[in-house]
Amino acid sequence: MTALTMVEAIRDAMARAMEEDPDVVVLGEDVGHDGGVFRATEGLVERFGEERVIDTPLSEALLAGLAVGLGAQRMRPVVEFQFDGFLYPAIDQLVNHAGRLRNRTRGRLSCPIVIRAPYGGGIRAPEHHSESPETFYAHMPGIRTVIPSTPRRAYGLMLAAIRDPDPVVFLEPKRLYRAVREEVPDDGEALPLDQCFKVRDGTDVTLVGWGASLARILEAADLLAGEGIEAGVIDVATLKPLDAGTILDAVRRSGRCVIAHEAPRSYGPAAEIAALLAGEGLFSLLAPVERVTGFDVPVPLPRLEDHYLPDAERIAAAARRLMGYR
Numbered sequence: 001m002t003a004l005t006m007v008e009a010i011r012d013a014m015a016r017a018m019e020e021d022p023d024v025v026v027l028g029e030d031v032g033h034d035g036g037v038f039r040a041t042e043g044l045v046e047r048f049g050e051e052r053v054i055d056t057p058l059s060e061a062l063l064a065g066l067a068v069g070l071g072a073q074r075m076r077p078v079v080e081f082q083f084d085g086f087l088y089p090a091i092d093q094l095v096n097h098a099g100r101l102r103n104r105t106r107g108r109l110s111c112p113i114v115i116r117a118p119y120g121g122g123i124r125a126p127e128h129h130s131e132s133p134e135t136f137y138a139h140m141p142g143i144r145t146v147i148p149s150t151p152r153r154a155y156g157l158m159l160a161a162i163r164d165p166d167p168v169v170f171l172e173p174k175r176l177y178r179a180v181r182e183e184v185p186d187d188g189e190a191l192p193l194d195q196c197f198k199v200r201d202g203t204d205v206t207l208v209g210w211g212a213s214l215a216r217i218l219e220a221a222d223l224l225a226g227e228g229i230e231a232g233v234i235d236v237a238t239l240k241p242l243d244a245g246t247i248l249d250a251v252r253r254s255g256r257c258v259i260a261h262e263a264p265r266s267y268g269p270a271a272e273i274a275a276l277l278a279g280e281g282l283f284s285l286l287a288p289v290e291r292v293t294g295f296d297v298p299v300p301l302p303r304l305e306d307h308y309l310p311d312a313e314r315i316a317a318a319a320r321r322l323m324g325y326r
Contacts, residue, residue: 003181007040009151010116010172012186013158014041014078018048020188021076024162027054028063028080028116037082038118038177064090064115068097071111076162084119084171085128091136098167099142110165114158119147120212120262121309122175124302131299132211132262135269137169138240144168144193145239149214151182153237156191163190173212194238196246202232205256205319208247208273210236213260219312224319231319239269247273248281255286256322260310265293287325290318 004012018024026041026048032055035042045053056063063079070077081087094115101111121130138145146161146168148154154172161168199214200221209217214235221231232250236242251257257277259270270291277289292310300308 002184002186004151004155004184005178005181006148006151006154006172007038007177009155009184010040010158011042011044012184013155014162015044015047016186016188017076017078017159017162018044018052023074024076024078025052025054025070026078026080027056027066029056029058029082031055031080036080038174040116041080060086060089061093064093064098067113067115068093068101068111071098071113071167072101072109076112078114078116078162081115081117083125083129084117084133085131087115087117087133090115094137094143094167094169095140099140102166103142111167112165113167114161115167115169117169117171118174118177119171120173120175121299121305122212124305126301127298130305132294134171134239135263135267138269142166144241145171146193146237147171147173147211147239148237149173149176149211149235151180152184153191153197153235155184155186156189157193157237159188160190160193164193171211175212176215179215194241194243196243197235197237198232198246198250199235200231200233202230203254204230205258205322206232206234206247206250206254207258207260207315207319208234208236209260210239211262213262213310216310216312217260217315220315220319223312223316229319229323242272242276244276244280247276251277251281252284255284256319256325257285258290258292258315258318258322260292260315262294262309264296265291266296268293287322290322292318
């Protein structure tokens, strides 16, 4: 096995899928000889040629429409959008076509496309480069929303997304691209979509998150362990469809839950998970559900970015508040 960064693991997964299936193509702005803005596609054009690794014009609406057309013709395009903030022109195609194609044709056609986008804050980027828009895509019927948190999960989930018969929005936390290395076997083994991953067991409180927030959650769990508080950790991974069972089972054991994400608080994914716990896990709860999130403002410029992003101390403080309920 080789120790890989997340961006290397994603590249290996795309290469593996392209080797296995000639219908898999990669396209996007500068994905060819430049290797993409974060070099996630570096080396692919040399291995697979310009007919399968395609540089496109600077038009996000065109990219999304091209992907839908290719997917409808049984190709499997993997499309890179340079930053999450550039995805918004593609929403028309995603909502009105990609997510509806199977329903519209009564199952005659599907749309096996993967929309990749570096997302989230933490790299001191300018406006439109640091948002966490996962709520948009999780709200779209017919579209999966997947967010990896480690190199190994990025590899397995990317393979699963490419092989899936329906559209997947694959949001890649860019502050994790080169943050850590992990042993990742290039064995072609996909990880299951639509399933949370139980990262850590704990009987006092359950901490729930995804993407870059998971690293902060694990730091918070370590802080709490030093205080004698056992915190379980759940990596949601596939935000939609949501694996409700794993979250409910964990909270039934602990009775307390903190959900953390970078996206703004109002109408965010944490609110949906809190509603799930209120509706189906109310009698397991020993305390109110806590949300530790971004704020209801645009992501600030670099000087204030650290104040906006949830950190380990904010998450640990929320867990301590819950421990006050007996």
